[in-house]
Amino acid sequence: MNNVFVYCEIEDGLIGDVSLELLTKGRTLATQLSCQLEAVAIGHKLNGIEKVLFPYGVDVVHIADDPRLAPYTTLPHSAILIKLFQQEKPQIALMGATSVGRDLGPRVSSALHSGLTADCTALEIGSHEDKKADKVYENLLYQIRPAFGGNIVATIINPDCRPQMATVREGVMKKEPIDPAYKGKVNQLNVADYVSDTDFAVSVIERHVEASKINIKSAPIIVSGGYGMGSKDGFKLLFDLAAVLGGEVGASRAAVDAGFADHARQIGQTGVTVRPKLYIACGISGQIQHIAGMQESSIIIAINNDPAAPINSVADYVITGDVETVIPKLIKYYKKNSK
Amino acid sequence: MSLNILVLAKQVPDTRNVGKDAMTAEGTVNRAALPAIFNPEDLNALEQALRLKDKHPGSTVTVLTMGPFRAAEVIREALYRGADKGYVLSDRAFAGSDTLATSYALSCAIRNLPQLDVIVCGRQAIDGDTAQVGPQVAEKLGMAQITYAEEILSVEKGRIRVKRRIEKGIEVLEGKLPMLVTVNGSAPACRPRNARLLMKYKYARIPNELQAANEDYISLNNSREFLHIGEWNVNDIVCEPAELGLSGSPTKVKKVENVVFQAKESKTLTDNDTEIEALIQELISNHTIG
Numbered sequence: 001m002n003n004v005f006v007y008c009e010i011e012d013g014l015i016g017d018v019s020l021e022l023l024t025k026g027r028t029l030a031t032q033l034s035c036q037l038e039a040v041a042i043g044h045k046l047n048g049i050e051k052v053l054f055p056y057g058v059d060v061v062h063i064a065d066d067p068r069l070a071p072y073t074t075l076p077h078s079a080i081l082i083k084l085f086q087q088e089k090p091q092i093a094l095m096g097a098t099s100v101g102r103d104l105g106p107r108v109s110s111a112l113h114s115g116l117t118a119d120c121t122a123l124e125i126g127s128h129e130d131k132k133a134d135k136v137y138e139n140l141l142y143q144i145r146p147a148f149g150g151n152i153v154a155t156i157i158n159p160d161c162r163p164q165m166a167t168v169r170e171g172v173m174k175k176e177p178i179d180p181a182y183k184g185k186v187n188q189l190n191v192a193d194y195v196s197d198t199d200f201a202v203s204v205i206e207r208h209v210e211a212s213k214i215n216i217k218s219a220p221i222i223v224s225g226g227y228g229m230g231s232k233d234g235f236k237l238l239f240d241l242a243a244v245l246g247g248e249v250g251a252s253r254a255a256v257d258a259g260f261a262d263h264a265r266q267i268g269q270t271g272v273t274v275r276p277k278l279y280i281a282c283g284i285s286g287q288i289q290h291i292a293g294m295q296e297s298s299i300i301i302a303i304n305n306d307p308a309a310p311i312n313s314v315a316d317y318v319i320t321g322d323v324e325t326v327i328p329k330l331i332k333y334y335k336k337n338s339k
Numbered sequence: 340m341s342l343n344i345l346v347l348a349k350q351v352p353d354t355r356n357v358g359k360d361a362m363t364a365e366g367t368v369n370r371a372a373l374p375a376i377f378n379p380e381d382l383n384a385l386e387q388a389l390r391l392k393d394k395h396p397g398s399t400v401t402v403l404t405m406g407p408f409r410a411a412e413v414i415r416e417a418l419y420r421g422a423d424k425g426y427v428l429s430d431r432a433f434a435g436s437d438t439l440a441t442s443y444a445l446s447c448a449i450r451n452l453p454q455l456d457v458i459v460c461g462r463q464a465i466d467g468d469t470a471q472v473g474p475q476v477a478e479k480l481g482m483a484q485i486t487y488a489e490e491i492l493s494v495e496k497g498r499i500r501v502k503r504r505i506e507k508g509i510e511v512l513e514g515k516l517p518m519l520v521t522v523n524g525s526a527p528a529c530r531p532r533n534a535r536l537l538m539k540y541k542y543a544r545i546p547n548e549l550q551a552a553n554e555d556y557i558s559l560n561n562s563r564e565f566l567h568i569g570e571w572n573v574n575d576i577v578c579e580p581a582e583l584g585l586s587g588s589p590t591k592v593k594k595v596e597n598v599v600f601q602a603k604e605s606k607t608l609t610d611n612d613t614e615i616e617a618l619i620q621e622l623i624s625n626h627t628i629g
Contacts, residue, residue, distance in 0.1 A: 337620055
């Protein structure tokens, strides 16, 4: 009872990175709170899935296995979580800020009347004093998230309602198994006790899903473009430079919104958080919400014709000039100097 | 088959174009410095509703917004583009609502409307980016939901088919009406204002706005039913007051901080060939690249 729960996203029997990242964070929180970490796996053909989960320090894995539970649909997955949470009364419940977690989380929080904070960038344990009610709350989950387009960072708490629910984007937390020999328990759920036939009201008619070919999260070098690249054509320069350096192309929200680049390339608070060894920001002014997603890069080069661009303040090297001039020169001198 | 369609829309501060005066010295948001706009994804949702109406003549598109009285601007904007009717849900009792209290108030207001076939709304609003209100409204109304929609493909024989765009591809889902659909920004943009509708609805007002109007205008408005935008307050909906506003919000804001990044000591270069070659050589020699 009153443990930390993580909902695991499963695609083709594989647990999503975002869920493993949350388990890693969940383990830390559970240890701090001296409680257990429990995982919920809902889907089909989940035999042996616990073996993947235990190394992350999972004490209990709840498994709901039924052909109708994969691929994900809203109502059956929420029905299971709602009932399971009513029985187990978690103090904290985490899920990915993905199209699954952001579909499921609000539904569950509404049914349980519990607070949900979307897209947290940090989760911490702390206390809170309610001066009006003269009451002190210990061991609350601080749900820290950007708000207002990333211009402020808010710490949200749920003093009275449980579970304290939060979603976190992929790549924000680190993924780290703690012990390959960690042993937990399996709780196989009887699906019929949790889901009724009417929950299968929406069916998946067609599904074209493929593992993304774009993997900016683990790229060691990222060449990223902003609105200042001017057009989708302008982005070709970035692909050229990335190809030469062996990196990936990223983009700011403004560039993605303008249609210059695919959403999968978006870096920042509403995209992916990255920590490459080299980040080259081209034509990016550096809105807070972008900087928050790349400031931990080892080396940052900013190329911009505005010497006062905010991105320059976090850059190790600032090249003041036009991207159309500078990028071809970078390519030229890299080719000349590399072996 | 004619459909009864509801669009949920929100007036939001334009956080995408935040200027230097958008934050006060104390680190709070200076709402007055930000223009109020129609939440972008709600416009995508409105377009899906209008397309359904085009395909199903005789359908009605109603727009509901919760916010201050000036949110009537969002209703007018929707009327100019083809919506039929609008309501503004406004009351001090809703102040401080988190997403749960907001969806509770909206769901109570929706119960005032005739039986709906489809509710559409934007996936998320740009001031919060939470994407929670849509699914929470659906849960409170006991409706099924389809989120991240890019296109409502068809509504036939009481079933709706929707294409949704998710991280790694697309899905087509089908389910029974009524259905709540949240629409992505990748969906087609909303049609522009229609000049004829602009003329027709230019003077559409909520009663609160009429208080400031002159008598000529009031009598004009009184004589034309279509110029009436509905205005609901807490007394117009059946609700549990404790579930509204701050008291109905399980989440509380403990602290708000202005974002400040640790500035680095940076080297500034020009686009001069020598400087760029030196930079490349430095990056190669310290094994950052190469």
